Amino acid sequence: MRIRLHLSTQATHIPWDQLLRPGRGLIYRLLRETAPELGARLHESTRPMPAGHGAPVFPKARRVPRRYAAGGPGHLELGSPIPGLAESWHQALTRTDTLDWGGTALRLHDAELLPPPDFTAGTAEFQTETPVALRRLPSPDRPPTPEGEPVRLPPLPDLLPYEEGFAEALTANLRRKLDTLGLDPDITIDEITPTGPKRAFTVGDGRQTGATANVRLHGAPTALRALWSWGLGRGNAAGFGWIRR
Template sequence: MELGSPLPSVVEAWVAALQRRDVLDWGGIALRITGVSIVDPPAFGCGRARMRTETPVVMKSPPSNQLPGQTWVLPAEPEFPTLFNNNLVRKAKTLGLAPDIGLDGIVWVGPKRSFAVKGGAKPGATVDVALSGDPQVLQALWSWGLGQANAAGFGWIGAAQ
C-alpha cells in the first residue's frame, strides 16, 4: 500500500505511527505491516516531467449561467486543459510554492471510469501528461496526485519521468 502527501511532516507522522503497529485496520480489512519506507519523488531537475496516473483523474467545472451545477469534465473534453492547469497552479500556491507549473500536453487518455465514493459517483480517466515548471512543484505534484479528489484516491501517479 502506498500513501502520499506533498507535506513532509504528514509523511513523517504516518511513518512514525505505522512503525509502532503490527496491523492496520483499513476499513474493516486487517493489513499486516511488514515494513514502512519513504519513497522520495524524482528530482525533475530539468523542469520537465511526464506523469501517468494509475487511478482516474477527475475534474469539475465551476457552475455557470449556462450550467447551474458543477459538471464533470473528462480529459478528452475541450475545457479539461484549462481546468487541469488551474488545478496545478492552485496546488502550488496552496503549498506556498511559486506557481511556475504548466500543462504542456495530454499525451494519452485511458477509458472513462466511474467510482462510487462518498457523495456519489465520480467519473474520470487515467492520463499521461507532459508538464513543465519548477522541479520542487513537480515533486510536490508527484507526491500529491493530479486533478481533484486525491484524498479519495483519484489521480495517483504510477509512473513519472
C-alpha cells in the first residue's frame, strides 16, 4: 500500500543534498507514532527496512538549470508492503499540516491511499522514479565473516543498471525482500533497460550511487504487489528505487 501526499511549497527549489535525505526520518517518525514496537524491531534487524518513498515532485515548477525545481502544487509518495502499516501512517498524516523536508516547508493538503495493482497475470513493468542502488554480489573468493568475530571487509562496489551483474544482484535483492515478508521468492527478471545517468545522493553521513531503470519481471501477484509498495534495490527507506506509479 502507498500514500500519496498532495502538497505545495513557496520554495523555488530543494537543495540536492536534501532531496531524498529527509524521507528516512519521516518513515521512522511515523513508525514511532503508529507502531513503536514494530519500529524498534525493524531498526534492530539486519533485514531490509520494508518501506520506501520517492522525491517530492512539482510538475508546474519553473525549471532552473542545475537545481531541483520546486514551487506550487506537488506530491510525495511513500509506502510499505506490511499489511495495515501504510493505513496507520495515513491516519497520522491526515493530522499533519506541514512537513519539514530538510529545511523546505511542504504544506500538506491531503493524503491519499493508493492500493497496488492486482498483477493478476503475474507480470509487471516497473519504471523507477529515483535511482536504483545496488552493490555487486560477493565473489566466491571473498572470505566469509567468521561467526562471533567482528571482521570489517571492504564494502562491495556499487553496481549500475548497464553494468554486468546488475540483473543477478537485483534478483538476489528482490528475493531477499520477499523472503523477509514470508512471500514466494520465485521472481524472475525478464528485461532491464537503463533510463537515466549515474546519480549520487546524500544518505545519512555519506552518499549512495545509482541510476534509474525500467525493469520487466514476473512472479506471484502477491510478490509483485509487495515490491510495488516497497521499491527496487537497496536503500528504499532512504528514497532509492521508488517505482513510478
